[in-house]
Amino acid sequence: MKIPLDYVCVRSGLFCDRCQSLLDEGKVNDFDVEVIKMLLDLEESQFKELKDSAYDKAIKLNHLVILLVNSGPSMNQQKWIKVAKVLQDKLKVKVRVLEKTNSIKNSAMQLLSPARVLGVNTVWLPDGSVQYVIRVSRSERRMLPAEAGILESALSKIHSTAVRIRVE
Incomplete structure (x- = not known):
């Protein structure tokens, strides 16, 4: 999965200068890092199709989490629903996955x-x-x-x- 941070930084929890500047500027927050880590785990274990997709942002509001993504060619809506269900179980909140669009x-x-x-x-x-x-x-x-x-x-x-x- 394409992510805004480096894979090594997300896995280790220690951020390089570039990733730390993204965190400091607010372009990425701690919740984003948590969700990215879960998505990378899912990509390795269950959903190989996530490889061609790109993560954009996670928005958390009360008991609802919205993931903004750009789907790869092998990801369809049914697979995103399955990913959302797995994330719901881990995060204990309702998860919706939206395709990033300007409309x-x-x-x-x-x-x-x-x-x-x-x-x-x-x-x-x-x-x-x-x-x-x-x-x-x-x-x-x-x-x-x-x-x-x-x-x-x-x-x-x-x-x-x-x-x-x-x-x-």
Whole structure:
């Protein structure tokens, strides 16, 4: 698996100057290191297909962990679900794996699944900023994987912009 840190640094827990600077700048945090170590163990033992995939970031919110990855050609959604289940058992929190994308709609569809996204509206605020509103059907509200507020903050962190979820 392609990772932002050196393999030796992650395995040993002692970081070289480059890896330490990534930690100091906040591009990688201690939780990322923990998750990367678990993913490398899984790659060696159960999931050889992880070799061509790339790790981007892990976001932890309450009882939900979101992994942002770039899948390799041999990884599909079913294999990522199996990886997420193994990580759930180890971390004792719910894990969702998202394919890294610049599209808010694609990220929302992956994160909110099995609930369907009706659409994404762009709201231009008077101060010149942009807010995205993700619309979800009222009948599918119970199918959301977590509370709407947690999902909103997750999408906001992923895309570095304000995101709201509206149930209609």
